[in-house]
Amino acid sequence: MIVKKYLVKDIKEALEKIKIELGKDAVILGTRKIKKGGFLGIGAKTFLEVTAAVEENEVKQNNEMKTQQIYQLQEILSKNSQKRSTDELNEIKKMMYELKTMVSMQKSDNEPEWIRDLRKALNFHDVNQEIIEKVIEYIRIKYGKIDFEDENTRFVLSEIFLPFIKTDNPDITGKVMFVGPTGVGKTTTLAKLAAKMSINEHKKVGILTLDTYRIAATEQLKTYATLMDIPMRVAYTPKEAKIELEAMADFEVVFIDTAGRSQKNELQMNEIKAMAEIISPDYKFLVVGMQYRSSDLELISKKFNDVSPTHIILTKMDETSSLGHFLNAGHFINKPIIYITNGQRVPDDIIEASNKELSIILAREVLNYVKSS
Known part of the structure; x- marks a missing residue:
């Protein structure tokens, strides 16, 4: 280095x-x-x-052919590395699921089989334990029990999940600030929404980045902005941020990118809180990766609560088999989900959150797990 x-x-x-x-x-x-x-x-x-x-480049090749070969090798290694990381993450999640299942089974030896099966499925999806107990209680009160062989069970489950999933889809205008931990895809998500509103909704969109600590992130966003023909400005201080925002006062929407902040670093959390107070955005989107565990989401929600987010964006749905955060997000953060991302393509891989659709998706996956286990 x-x-x-x-x-x-x-x-x-x-x-x-x-x-x-x-x-x-x-x-x-x-x-x-x-x-x-x-x-x-x-x-x-x-x-x-x-x-x-x-990081110091250990090898520098001037030959174009060798450079291309190295690039191809790096691409292969990157894919293998991602696969290993995904495998390790899945293995950890499997162990966590098995531990949760073991504890739940010990607590519920005398419970009906349908409850045990439902617990296992919801634990697999890393649903918060308090929500699991409420779901079971709701089913008992309204239906008495459920039959996983009944073709109507999916609709019953989706109806039960629906009140726990909070979503909102306002007509976005004004200043929109993106906050969240590192590595959740804030910059890519911002680019997707900027493209969506500029190209599809024909709004006058601008971008302001405050993430000046990661030069690569600024360059990436600049590339997106150039391709989409969207004006982009950079602010290095809170004072400059106010000046740049004043210069973009006639834009319908201004998306504000911030540096990722660790929920465990109090100084960084205070910095992002102070910046939010100075900018005073109309919307504050808390961006959270769906690959996080339920306990991680709980900690993130507590720390970022000081920033007073207005909405939640769940990212990287394509990188996990656990969908419990559909339920967990509103429970921990008490704010609605506004978007979900399910890939890296800009602007395609982003969808508006609908509690009806998400409850149906979760019900289907829970039912599939019970039938396959």
């Missing part, structure tokens, strides 16, 4: 130098203000010291 320090006037100058010297994949590790010059501290000037790093 190559680590370099830059002594500059401001962060904008630092980013320009970092991009030239280290490339767009560089990451800023830290910043601090220092004083230099003067006599005995008198007349000293304040500078910003920025530390950045990038």
Whole structure:
């Protein structure tokens, strides 16, 4: 890894130098203000010291053919790596499911078989235990029991799930801020919605990115904006963000991208909260990956609650077999789901959330699990 320090006037100058010297994949590790010059501290000037790093390329090939071969090899390795990661994630989820099932079965040895089967299926989908108990109680009160062989069971389950799934589809206008943990696909999701509203709904759309700590993310969003012919601006400070937003006051929708923030890092959470207060967006979309466990979603909801999200976007539905977050999201965050993404294609792989459709999908998958187990 190559680590370099830059002594500059401001962060904008630092980013320009970092991009030239280290490339767009560089990451800023830290910043601090220092004083230099003067006599005995008198007349000293304040500078910003920025530390950045990038992975060192061990091999550089000038030959075009060899470069292409390396690219193809990296693509293959990437796919294999993704497959291994997916396999490991599925194995962990399987172990968690088996543990939950074991505990539930010990608690419910005397319960009817239909309850045990339903518990197993809902545990497999990582549904919160409190919701599971409520679902079972609702079924007992309204139907007495369910028969998984009955062709009407899917409709019964979807009807039971429906009140737990909160969705909302407003006509979006104004400033829309995207927040959430790292690695959930905020930038790609923003690009999908920008394309959807610009191309399909013919709205005047602008993009403002505040994610200046990840140069690659800014470049990616700039590429999307160029392809979609959507104006994009970059703000390095809260003051610049206000100025840029004022310049885009005549846009119908302005999407605001932010850097991913770890729910375990209090300083980062305070930063994103302060930025939201300064910008005062009309909508705040909390973006969460569906590959997260229920316990992770609970922690994320508690930490990001200080940002006061208005809606939830569930991403990466295509990367998980667990659909429990359809129910969990509203339970933990108490805000409606507005969109779900199910792939990387821009702008295709995003759908408006409908509680009726999601309840039917979940009911179908629960029923399929019970019949196959």
